[in-house]
Amino acid sequence: MSLSIKTPLLHSLPLSQCVGAKVWMKMEAMQPGGSFKIRGVGFACEQHHAQGAQRFISSSGGNAGLAVAYAGRRLGVPVIVVVPETTTARARSLLGLEGAEVIVHGKSWFEANELARSLQTAADAFIHPFDDPLLWQGHASMIDEVVADGVRPDAVVLSVGGGGLLAGVDEGLRRNGLDSVPVYAVETQGTASLQASINAGQLVEIPAVSGVATSLAARQVCRRAYEVSRERPVIPVQVTDQEAVEACLAYLDDHRTLVEPACGASLAMLYGNKTPLDERSNVLVIVCGGSTATIESLLAMRG
Structure with missing residues (x-):
């Protein structure tokens, strides 16, 4: 699938x-x-899910975060998306609609990304917005x-x-x-x-x-x-x-x-x-x- x-x-x-x-x-x-984004994000999430990932973590309030949220909903895996304060209310709403837990942190993506990385446990897969084979x-x-x-x-x-x-x-x-x-x-x-x-x-x-x-x-x-x-x-x-x-x-x-x-x-x-x-x-x-x-x-x- x-x-x-x-x-x-x-x-x-x-x-x-x-x-x-x-x-x-x-x-x-x-x-x-x-x-x-769902092409790469979906493929990555499928791979991680097959290897037993129990949660997906993302650090994007835009297209990548929404793709992770969609993939998690389809695969039945909980998702946390950390977004910076600049993320629009519409983006947060769309993430919530997909069932993701949204955490707002920092003034930039870099700060949101640092927090997202810190939440990761051995049971989680971190889905980078763009830098991943x-x-x-x-x-x-x-x-x-x-x-x-x-x-x-x-x-x-x-x-x-x-x-x-x-x-x-x-x-x-x-x-x-x-x-x-x-x-x-x-x-x-x-x-x-x-x-x-x-x-x-x-x-x-x-x-x-x-x-x-x-x-x-x-x-x-x-x-x-x-x-x-x-x-x-x-x-x-x-x-x-x-x-x-x-x-x-x-x-x-x-x-x-x-x-x-x-x-x-x-x-x-x-x-x-x-x-x-x-x-x-x-x-x-x-x-x-x-x-x-x-x-x-x-x-x-x-x-």
């Missing part, structure tokens, strides 16, 4: 028109919980599905926060013989930790993160994400918060699907035609989703 579902692969006429190439959308926003193995299945649906992309566009999606997509491309396909790694200007590491030629931490794309707010990407940037063509792209929000609203009009600004970042690259893609035949964009996005929150961010 897989906790994630096979999501649609759809051709987008509006996005194809923007970039002058055929754009395919992997609709991960359709996953249970609203984001791609089990997650990447689970995320890779989305590429298996794309290839099974008859599309072999010659470019992939995705958003980067902690880098778990990048690591998983890379694994999926490799196991389908797509080792040299370039990945356009999109970040907002206030969260560009991958680009900082690429520019520095080593894994670095940026001093602070800022902006509306809170799901991308990792001051340092996981080591595997940086390694991927050395092993295949990874083209870093930055967009503004405003561009990410406007892309979410345009996408809602064009495709009747609501996503958060973290996902809007990769869509903004396409809507804004920020990087030439017209020489590509099949461009794949990972529509990663966003569990807590609402129309009201997007309009408020738009200002």
Whole structure:
């Protein structure tokens, strides 16, 4: 029993028109919980459950925490999610709806994560939001599905926060013989930790993160994400918060699907035609989703 579902692969006429190439959308926003996270988180939780884990502990008030809560409910395993004070009331409510115990602690994810780690006993499994090979193995299945649906992309566009999606997509491309396909790694200007590491030629931490794309707010990407940037063509792209929000609203009009600004970042690259893609035949964009996005929150961010 897989906790994630096979999501649609759809051709987008509006996005194809923007970039002058055929754009395919992997609709991960359709996953249970609203984001791609359930692929890796669900796979990790299944593995830990099979090994006897009696409780799952997470430190994310966003997509990863909701995926852990969903997995725990489906598997009949209790879940604790530690969230920082900045976590919205909507996110806390959704976690509660899935039956998770929610603990609010600290002003940032780092503080929430420290408390979550301290609660872990030998009977528990800690589910990291992005830095775990089990997650990447689970995320890779989305590429298996794309290839099974008859599309072999010659470019992939995705958003980067902690880098778990990048690591998983890379694994999926490799196991389908797509080792040299370039990945356009999109970040907002206030969260560009991958680009900082690429520019520095080593894994670095940026001093602070800022902006509306809170799901991308990792001051340092996981080591595997940086390694991927050395092993295949990874083209870093930055967009503004405003561009990410406007892309979410345009996408809602064009495709009747609501996503958060973290996902809007990769869509903004396409809507804004920020990087030439017209020489590509099949461009794949990972529509990663966003569990807590609402129309009201997007309009408020738009200002």
